[in-house]
Amino acid sequence: MVNDEIQALTIAGNDSDGSAGMPADLHGFFARGVYGMGIITAAVAGNSYGIEAAHVMPADFIKAQFEALAKDFKIRASKTGMLADAEVINVVADNYDKATFGPLVVDPVIITKHGAMLLEQEAYETFKKRLIPLADVITPNFFEAQKLTDEALDSPESIQAAAAKLQALGAKNVMVKGRHDDPNQAEVSDFILLENGDTFWLTEKFVDTERVNGTGDTLSAVIAAEIAKGNSVEQAIRIAKAFVHAAISNEIAVGHKYGPINHWAAMDQVK
Numbered sequence: 001m002v003n004d005e006i007q008a009l010t011i012a013g014n015d016s017d018g019s020a021g022m023p024a025d026l027h028g029f030f031a032r033g034v035y036g037m038g039i040i041t042a043a044v045a046g047n048s049y050g051i052e053a054a055h056v057m058p059a060d061f062i063k064a065q066f067e068a069l070a071k072d073f074k075i076r077a078s079k080t081g082m083l084a085d086a087e088v089i090n091v092v093a094d095n096y097d098k099a100t101f102g103p104l105v106v107d108p109v110i111i112t113k114h115g116a117m118l119l120e121q122e123a124y125e126t127f128k129k130r131l132i133p134l135a136d137v138i139t140p141n142f143f144e145a146q147k148l149t150d151e152a153l154d155s156p157e158s159i160q161a162a163a164a165k166l167q168a169l170g171a172k173n174v175m176v177k178g179r180h181d182d183p184n185q186a187e188v189s190d191f192i193l194l195e196n197g198d199t200f201w202l203t204e205k206f207v208d209t210e211r212v213n214g215t216g217d218t219l220s221a222v223i224a225a226e227i228a229k230g231n232s233v234e235q236a237i238r239i240a241k242a243f244v245h246a247a248i249s250n251e252i253a254v255g256h257k258y259g260p261i262n263h264w265a266a267m268d269q270v271k
């Protein structure tokens with residue numbers, strides 16, 4: 001049998017409530033017509049109120065997952081999510097071979113919207129040194145871009161400067177996601193710096209909802225899925241932004257507090 005269905009991989013943590021981490025990534029892959037695989041790095045015990053406990057996978061087990069996949073599949077693009085600590089970052093960087101796993105989208109998962117730390121502070125330098133140089137695309141949110149660049153992001157110019165710094169650290173393409181923590185804001189704008197130096201802003205209406213778990217996970221997964229399908233990085237980013245916006249704009253009633261986004265609606269609305 002020919003091994004030619006389009007295959008993509010997420011290297012991420014599982015969130016038990018399905019709203020974020022690997023489940024959100026796999027929903028994103030599925031919605032974009034790509035077969036999804038997952039190397040699990042950690043698991044969190046979470047629900048729509050927050051995260052209650054976390055467990056990190058042993059490094060040799062993470063390595064075993066890379067080895068198992070490398071023997072069998074033709075993966076066209078991958079993404080990273082929660083990496084937890086320096087040991088996990090090192091094992092991912094040691095085993096990430098682009099010829100086998102394709103271009104890499106790095107979503108620097110550092111802290112959840114609701115304040116749970118998903119990457120140890122001692123691991124930031126390892127993340128910069130080992131993971132950012134592997135990134136074909138990096139998608140920090142506002143807070144993560146500040147942490148990784150030591151820039152205070154308080155103006156469009158400072159956001160552009162932070163993106164340039166991340167590119168200087170080795171990421172080919174950079175998407176710095178805009179703030180969305182003011183209920184009175186009208187829009188959310190993300191800044192994109194491409195490998196060839198081109199830049200643009202992507203702006204959408206701010207959606208005032210608490211159901212935004214897994215937005216960043218889904219965005220980076222859809223970027224990986226679209227790259228796997230052969231789209232350019234710019235096309236992949238534009239599709240992912242439209243997909244996540246549609247998913248945020250159509251609430252679903254799962255959980256009592258901070259719910260997941262709606263991948264079904266996005267699947268119908270974004271072709």
Ligand SMILES: Nc1ncnc2c1ncn2[C@@H]1O[C@H](COP(=O)(O)OP(=O)(O)OP(=O)(O)O)[C@@H](O)[C@H]1O
Binds near residue numbers: 190209212
């Ligand atoms: N309330 C909102 N209204 C409109 N767009 C939003 C809203 N929240 C997030 N976005 C958009 O969703 C995308 C994901 O960004 P976000 O900043 O939520 O990622 P993140 O914080 O990394 O997410 P996660 O914590 O799930 O990893 C971006 O394009 C962002 O502009």
Ligand SMILES: Cc1ncc(COP(=O)(O)O)c(N)n1
Binds near residue numbers: 020081112113114212
């Ligand atoms: C395993 C895992 N990975 C990533 C997130 C980010 O999620 P959020 O959308 O809540 O910030 C999460 N909550 N859990």
